[in-house]
Amino acid sequence: MLRDVAERAGVSLSTVSRVLTGRTPVSKSLRARVESAVAELGYRPNAAAQTLVSGRRRTVAVLARNTLRYGYAATLQGIEEAARASGFVVTIGVVESEDPEAMKSAVDLVLSQPLAGAIVVEFDALGVATLDALPESLPVVAAAGARRKVGSRPHAFLDDETGGREATEYLLGLGHRTVHHVAIPATRARSGRSWGWRAAMKAAGIEPPKVIQASYDPDSGYDAGQRLARDLSVTAVLCGNDELAIGVMRALAEAGRRVPEDVSVVGFDDQPFARMWTPPLTTVSQDFVGLGQRTFRLLAEWTATGRKPRSTSASPRLVVRSSTAAPPA
Amino acid sequence: MLRDVAERAGVSLSTVSRVLTGRTPVSKSLRARVESAVAELGYRPNAAAQTLVSGRRRTVAVLARNTLRYGYAATLQGIEEAARASGFVVTIGVVESEDPEAMKSAVDLVLSQPLAGAIVVEFDALGVATLDALPESLPVVAAAGARRKVGSRPHAFLDDETGGREATEYLLGLGHRTVHHVAIPATRARSGRSWGWRAAMKAAGIEPPKVIQASYDPDSGYDAGQRLARDLSVTAVLCGNDELAIGVMRALAEAGRRVPEDVSVVGFDDQPFARMWTPPLTTVSQDFVGLGQRTFRLLAEWTATGRKPRSTSASPRLVVRSSTAAPPA
DNA sequence: CTGATTTCTGACCAACGTTTGCAGAACCAG
DNA sequence: CTGGTTCTGCAAACGTTGGTCAGAAATCAG
Numbered sequence: 001m002l003r004d005v006a007e008r009a010g011v012s013l014s015t016v017s018r019v020l021t022g023r024t025p026v027s028k029s030l031r032a033r034v035e036s037a038v039a040e041l042g043y044r045p046n047a048a049a050q051t052l053v054s055g056r057r058r059t060v061a062v063l064a065r066n067t068l069r070y071g072y073a074a075t076l077q078g079i080e081e082a083a084r085a086s087g088f089v090v091t092i093g094v095v096e097s098e099d100p101e102a103m104k105s106a107v108d109l110v111l112s113q114p115l116a117g118a119i120v121v122e123f124d125a126l127g128v129a130t131l132d133a134l135p136e137s138l139p140v141v142a143a144a145g146a147r148r149k150v151g152s153r154p155h156a157f158l159d160d161e162t163g164g165r166e167a168t169e170y171l172l173g174l175g176h177r178t179v180h181h182v183a184i185p186a187t188r189a190r191s192g193r194s195w196g197w198r199a200a201m202k203a204a205g206i207e208p209p210k211v212i213q214a215s216y217d218p219d220s221g222y223d224a225g226q227r228l229a230r231d232l233s234v235t236a237v238l239c240g241n242d243e244l245a246i247g248v249m250r251a252l253a254e255a256g257r258r259v260p261e262d263v264s265v266v267g268f269d270d271q272p273f274a275r276m277w278t279p280p281l282t283t284v285s286q287d288f289v290g291l292g293q294r295t296f297r298l299l300a301e302w303t304a305t306g307r308k309p310r311s312t313s314a315s316p317r318l319v320v321r322s323s324t325a326a327p328p329a
Numbered sequence: 330m331l332r333d334v335a336e337r338a339g340v341s342l343s344t345v346s347r348v349l350t351g352r353t354p355v356s357k358s359l360r361a362r363v364e365s366a367v368a369e370l371g372y373r374p375n376a377a378a379q380t381l382v383s384g385r386r387r388t389v390a391v392l393a394r395n396t397l398r399y400g401y402a403a404t405l406q407g408i409e410e411a412a413r414a415s416g417f418v419v420t421i422g423v424v425e426s427e428d429p430e431a432m433k434s435a436v437d438l439v440l441s442q443p444l445a446g447a448i449v450v451e452f453d454a455l456g457v458a459t460l461d462a463l464p465e466s467l468p469v470v471a472a473a474g475a476r477r478k479v480g481s482r483p484h485a486f487l488d489d490e491t492g493g494r495e496a497t498e499y500l501l502g503l504g505h506r507t508v509h510h511v512a513i514p515a516t517r518a519r520s521g522r523s524w525g526w527r528a529a530m531k532a533a534g535i536e537p538p539k540v541i542q543a544s545y546d547p548d549s550g551y552d553a554g555q556r557l558a559r560d561l562s563v564t565a566v567l568c569g570n571d572e573l574a575i576g577v578m579r580a581l582a583e584a585g586r587r588v589p590e591d592v593s594v595v596g597f598d599d600q601p602f603a604r605m606w607t608p609p610l611t612t613v614s615q616d617f618v619g620l621g622q623r624t625f626r627l628l629a630e631w632t633a634t635g636r637k638p639r640s641t642s643a644s645p646r647l648v649v650r651s652s653t654a655a656p657p658a
Numbered sequence: 659c660t661g662a663t664t665t666c667t668g669a670c671c672a673a674c675g676t677t678t679g680c681a682g683a684a685c686c687a688g
Numbered sequence: 689c690t691g692g693t694t695c696t697g698c699a700a701a702c703g704t705t706g707g708t709c710a711g712a713a714a715t716c717a718g
Contacts, residue, residue, distance in 0.1 A: 001675065012696055017677060024678095027694060042464070047441045048377040049675035052702045056677095059420070059442070067396070068406045077397045080423055089439055091388070091420040094409055110418055113388070114377045135371070218605040246605040253607055276547040276575040278582055278607045331704065341668045346705065353706090356666065378703035381674045385705095 001043075009037035020045065057116035060299060063093045063107070063130050064121035069216060070271050071241075071288050075121055075143050078292020086300055088116065095130050107133050117299045119143065122155075124185055139302045143295040146192025147313060154302065155311040156295040160268070163284040163316035164196025167238055167266045170318055172204050175326045176236035176264065182212045182224040182248060184240030184268075193268055193284075197238055214244055221247020228263075229255035235263055235327040242267035242274050242283055249277075249323070260325035270319055280321035290314065330372075338366035349374065386445035389628060392422045392436070392459050393450035398545060399600050400570075400617050404450055404472050407621020415629055417445065424459050436462050446628045448472065451484075453514055468631045472624040475521025476642060483631065484640040485624040489597070492613040492645035493525025496567055496595045499647055501533050504655045505565035505593065511541045511553040511577060513569030513597075522597055522613070526567055543573055550576020557592075558584035564592055564656040571596035571603050571612055578606070578652070589654035599648055609650035619643065 006013040011034065018024040019034040037043075051057055062079055066072045076092070083090045093110035095103060107130070110118070117139035120131050127142070131151060134140050141154045146161035171179045179201065183194050190198070194211065201208040212227060214220040221244035228234045229252050239245035245267030249259050257263050259279060267274055270285035294312055301309045335342040340363065347353040348363040366372075380386055391408055395401045405421070412419045422439035424432060436459070439447070446468035449460050456471065460480060463469050470483045475490035500508045508530065512523050519527070523540065530537040541556060543549040550573035557563045558581050568574035574596030578588050586592050588608060596603060599614035623641055630638045 003675085012698095013676090014678085014697070015695065018695090021677070025694075030695080044437060044441055046381070046443065046675055048380040048443045049702090050677075051377040052375070052381055052704090053675080053677045055702080066406075067409065068399075068402045070397075073397045073402045076421075077395075077423075080396065080421055084423065084435065084438065087438065089420050089422070089442060091418050092405075092409055093418070094406075094413065106413065108373065109413065109416065112373055112376045113418060114375065218601055222605065243601065243605075246602055250605045250607065250609075272547055272572065273575055273602055276551065276572075276579045278579065280579075342704095343669075343706085344667060347667085350705070354666070359667080375703055378674090379705075381676090382703080382705045384674080 074288030164193030168200035225251025403617030490521035493522030497529035554580025
């Protein structure tokens with residue numbers, strides 16, 4: 001408690017507070033005396049009391065569907081790094097279900113804290129719903145994939161539409177007649193990367209084949225791979241993420257189709273295992289950690305200036321490895 | 330604010346508080362009236378004020394070196410799930426460096442919040458140091474690998490020593506003369522799984538070969554794999570985790586050594602990609618999510634009863650897939 | 659139906675640990 | 689002596705909880 005420090009240092013309570021907050025000039029000797037008392041007592045200010053009286057908030061909430069999956073976890077890490085560097089604490093709130101009751105209770109739980117603001121990881125439809133469930137009074141920013149129609153809240157984007165387009169163009173450039181697509185769940189009808197794939201196909205004058213809708217997991221990629229393996233005309237597959245890609249490759253391998261000799265496979269995200277795969281996986285590398293950092297900075301700017309910041313965007317880049325090649329003759 | 334709700338419902342402030350805290354009997358009609366006022370106003374209690382006056386804390390801090398790596402992220406997920414189910418919020422504090430200054434500032438940041446308690450993910454030496462940096466006055470529990478000499482704080486263990494032993498016994502049982510080991514960094518001199526490997530070797534009367542020390546990453550496994558590939562007497566390798574295993578396998582493949590025909594490789598953790606590997610990876614499956622849940626429950630029990638709970642332990646299990654076989658004749 | 663008892667409600671207040679504004683005292687330099 | 693620093697104590701405020709006390713309403717026994 002402040003009072004103990006004041007006693008120990010032989011000064012008044014107000015003086016200690018003034019030294020600690022640093023808003024008032026204080027002599028060097030006094031500062032030293034107070035600081036040593038703080039150190040001796042191991043005093044830590046009570047954030048609840050500080051927040052209550054000053055309204056200063058040093059906590060940001062991260063709301064996400066998941067914290068384990070690579071993209072989410074890496075974004076969270078970026079947010080945490082940036083927040084810690086600025087002296088903010090981050091609390092996490094996992095939103096598991098779109099059911100309004102469950103959503104409300106998850107949101108209420110984190111909002112019961114005094115928050116400087118909230119960050120929503122808007123990689124899926126649940127993220128959009130979460131954004132809607134948050135009060136307008138709170139500064140809220142979002143981390144998202146490709147720029148699409150979104151609400152009025154600032155976003156940090158990671159433009160996977162461009163990534164999807166480039167990967168598709170690359171495959172077509174190798175001579176493939178068409179590129180099949182195994183899609184992850186999306187914020188809207190289609191994820192950015194799916195739009196990019198579609199756009200590249202249309203631009204090349206090719207009618208996009210039917211999308212194979214999958215979840216995020218290798219198993220689901222495996223199922224998709226089994227279907228693709230049956231169709232011998234398939235020579236190139238763009239997968240919505242790396243985990244799907246490895247599932248697809250496993251199914252292809254089991255069906256006796258070689259990668260990349262018979263079929264080229266491209267992943268998305270560049271997870272750490274991708275370059276160790278057999279064969280090393282061609283994939284679109286996305287800087288999720290950087291996305292998290294940018295997102296936090298958006299929020300920090302907002303709370304510091306009081307003005308809603310402009311959204312920012314960054315692009316992923318294609319990393320060519322050995323899971324892609326020209327189609328068989 | 331409470332006062333607004335009271336006005337809206339036409340009752341006194343104390344009554345609203347009584348309804349909300351539920352410690353005092355209140356008539357149904359009044360309760361309904363207050364609750365509808367709460368709903369109309371979208372009132373959320375101010376946790377800072379509640380904590381300040383009642384001392385009730387609903388936040389637990391998770392201190393970890395990392396939140397992205399599989400084991401850490403999965404443990405965090407388990408903690409979050411269990412905490413949310415009990416109405417607790419979790420804040421994360423990444424501790425990046427053992428440097429006392431940096432450690433203190435990271436710890437101080439999260440401890441400035443009013444906490445019900447803290448959970449340390451003690452998978453590495455940094456976790457041990459973090460545990461030491463936490464005040465005795467706070468309820469602190471830890472999630473850890475195999476049971477070793479630890480301080481007086483309750484632990485939830487995931488007994489990787491048993492896992493390491495079983496994996497090694499399995500390899501020896503296949504007829505391998507010896508089992509090499511690529512080790513992850515450890516809490517102490519050796520991780521539990523390394524001890525288990527060593528114990529199984531000694532029990533079989535085999536002098537354990539020199540451990541190849543690695544980090545956590547595929548790259549580091551790749552380096553280890555290159556060294557192992559040079560020694561043609563190597564027929565079995567136990568890796569400290571799955572990422573190391575895939576690095577080892579890539580290096581072996583590049584050196585022309587087949588898995589499992591020439592060399593058997595076993596991983597650790599059973600990450601989602603492990604069963605999709607080529608060949609599907611034999612590994613020791615660890616329930617990190619369950620570990621996180623158990624750890625939180627330890628803390629919840631402590632804060633509820635006021636008595637320090639007893640540590641708990643669970644064992645991983647070996648999952649045999651196709652990366653292991655009898656040694657070449 | 660009355661009176662006694664129990665249950666519910668309102669008003670008021672202290673407390674939690676800080677920040678911050680105010681008025682003034684002590685000190686120093688010029 | 690004046691003016692500027694630096695420091696002091698005092699007190700209000702933040703939004704709750706939870707205690708006390710008194711009165712109103714409901715319930716019950718007879």
